[in-house]
Amino acid sequence: MEEFLKTNLLHPNVAWLVEASIKMVAFWLFVTLVVAYTTYAERRVLAVIQNRLGPNRVGPFGLLQPFAELLKFIFKEDLVPLAVNKWLYIAAPAVSLVPAMMVLIVYPFGPEVTIPILNIKVPLYVTHMNVGLMYVLALTSLGVYGIVIGGWASNSKYSLLGGLRSSAQMISYELALSLSLVAVILQVGTLDLVKIVEAQSGWGGMRWNIFGLMGTGFIAFWIYLISAIAETNRVPFDLPEAETELVAGFHTEYSALKFALFFLAEYVNMTTVSVLATVMFLGGWNGPLVAQFPWLGIFYFIGKVFFFLFLYIWLRGTLPRLRYDQLMNFGWKFLLPAALFNILLAAVIALIAY
Amino acid sequence: MDLVTQISQSIPAILFFATAALAVVAAFNVILQRNPIYSAIALIVVMMALAGVFLTLASPFIAAIQVIVYAGAIMVLFVFVIMLLNVRAEESITDKVKYLKFVAPALFIALLAEVGAIVGAIDAVAKPAISANTVADPSKVNGTVESIAQAMFTTxxxxxxxxxxxxxxxxxxxxxxxxxxxxxxxxxxxxxxxxxxxxxx
Structure with missing residues (x-):
């Protein structure tokens, strides 16, 4: 696409900028749409699990429900309680959403595809960085500030407790999450997410990292999956917003669009964490026959991401919430040592195998 | 050289000065704010701005580490403790640490001298940074993960x-x-x- 723009009309740097902007907007819209329908899917799937119907009135099968909810959020009264710290209270939802969205630029959403008729080649990522994975981890580690600052600025006991729980939980599980990814890096030898996906294209598109290094990839995948659920504050690790104890946790005092932004940030985080799992462990857009039909890669990619999103919903309908001490004990006394031991094992196997 | 090339070549310099200025302003904010939570947030901004400075100086790895370690881990703990103890806006505590008043100017002069020495030693001609994505062997480019890892585990x-x-x-x-x-x-x-x-x- 850059080539196309360069030869036809534009200065190369402007062409690069135009291409990157188009892709960024496209990915952003895609993820927002995925998020909208995750909320819908969550309510429908939970309904099925709990043997009821769920929202089915707005549009066919209730498919327009997310948009009805968005309208409702927009037209609600935007309450700002008197005792809050106004600046931080308003900034917090944005602080939690922006890092979640910024991550999107390094993920490869598909292989290099050719747009029919125009015959333009487009690689389906915005940019690739030498430190792509570090960039992702850096931005994920910033996501906690929105929750903590929102909880503190609300000037409410429930919100503060939610924010504190969230910060402790997220630093604890971030360690295990980052360490579990080391086993993957040992296999591919790069931090560039685009190259990580390309390295998994062997064996007819099935050389996924989850199968690599004699099972250590599989252990790493489980550690990643559990810590990712804790990182995104989802059931069974949803203590920052535990309804039965803290009303609604850190967003108790938020209403209307500010609440919607927190909600959006949580679901965008779920999506990006699922995308990272797909890219790191399940081969990204790789799968059978992708080499012949590049467009198939996008469907594999979306399918894998949806699998993880479904898993989130499934867990929510199945598991009870952990107690806080159980959560901390599990994170520090089991997951972290397991991740460290897995790195040791993977390193030894990599040393012998390569 | 056409206008677009000129503009796009000067973007790193503009970003460098913007992030550097932000770092200085936020650093002043850290010591001028009375409320500890504002100081902590200003310190987070300093860390982020420093990461931006590292990025414009073609050290993406250091920039990422800066955010992960300082902004993402250490500052979260600071904020956590401040919130847990619910520290209120502090009264002036300068009486308790009188001698620091005399140490501070000396340290400030030493810092100025260091900055002056560094500015004096800088190459007048800036070299354009090489993007690590476009070369075949990233370990040859300074600031990439490969080159830092090699230096760290050998030299x-x-x-x-x-x-x-x-x-x-x-x-x-x-x-x-x-x-x-x-x-x-x-x-x-x-x-x-x-x-x-x-x-x-």
Whole structure:
């Protein structure tokens, strides 16, 4: 696409900028749409699990429900309680959403595809960085500030407790999450997410990292999956917003669009964490026959991401919430040592195998 | 050279000065704010701005580490503790640390001298940074993960290991402090304290 723009009309740097902007907007819209329908899917799937119907009135099968909810959020009264710290209270939802969205630029959403008729080649990522994975981890580690600052600025006991729980939980599980990814890096030898996906294209598109290094990839995948659920504050690790104890946790005092932004940030985080799992462990857009039909890669990619999103919903309908001490004990006394031991094992196997 | 090329070549310099200015302003904010939570947030902004400075100086790895370690881990702990203790806006505490008043100007002059020395030593001609994505062997480009890893595990292996030992000591120390006492240990400590009190009487 850059080539196309360069030869036809534009200065190369402007062409690069135009291409990157188009892709960024496209990915952003895609993820927002995925998020909208995750909320819908969550309510429908939970309904099925709990043997009821769920929202089915707005549009066919209730498919327009997310948009009805968005309208409702927009037209609600935007309450700002008197005792809050106004600046931080308003900034917090944005602080939690922006890092979640910024991550999107390094993920490869598909292989290099050719747009029919125009015959333009487009690689389906915005940019690739030498430190792509570090960039992702850096931005994920910033996501906690929105929750903590929102909880503190609300000037409410429930919100503060939610924010504190969230910060402790997220630093604890971030360690295990980052360490579990080391086993993957040992296999591919790069931090560039685009190259990580390309390295998994062997064996007819099935050389996924989850199968690599004699099972250590599989252990790493489980550690990643559990810590990712804790990182995104989802059931069974949803203590920052535990309804039965803290009303609604850190967003108790938020209403209307500010609440919607927190909600959006949580679901965008779920999506990006699922995308990272797909890219790191399940081969990204790789799968059978992708080499012949590049467009198939996008469907594999979306399918894998949806699998993880479904898993989130499934867990929510199945598991009870952990107690806080159980959560901390599990994170520090089991997951972290397991991740460290897995790195040791993977390193030894990599040393012998390569 | 056409206009677009000129503009796009000057973008890194513009970003460098913008992030550097932001870092300085936020750093002043850290010491000028009365409310500790505002100071902490300003310090987070300093860390982020420094990461931006590293990025414009073609050191993406250091920039990422800067955000992960300082903004993402250490500052979260700071904010956590400030919120947990619910520290209110502090009254002036300068009376308690009088001697610092005399140390500060000396340190400030030393810092200025250092900055002056560095500015004097800088190459007048800036070299354009090479993007690590476009070269075949990233380990040849300064600032990439590959080059830093090679330097760290070959040339600078001893300092690296020494730092690791230092951090290990800190971990062991915190483990020791946080360790829960067994009943026997608690009884021994209690007896020792009682004996000490009796002797003192």
């Amino acid at each position: 600078y292996l001893l300092p690296f290991e020494a730092t690791s030992v230092l951090i290990l000591m800190a971990i062991v120390g915190s483990m020791l402090l946080a360790k829960r006492e067994t009943p026997e240990e608690a009884k021994m400590a209690y007896d020792a304290a009682r004996d000490y009190r009796e002797q003192a009487d």
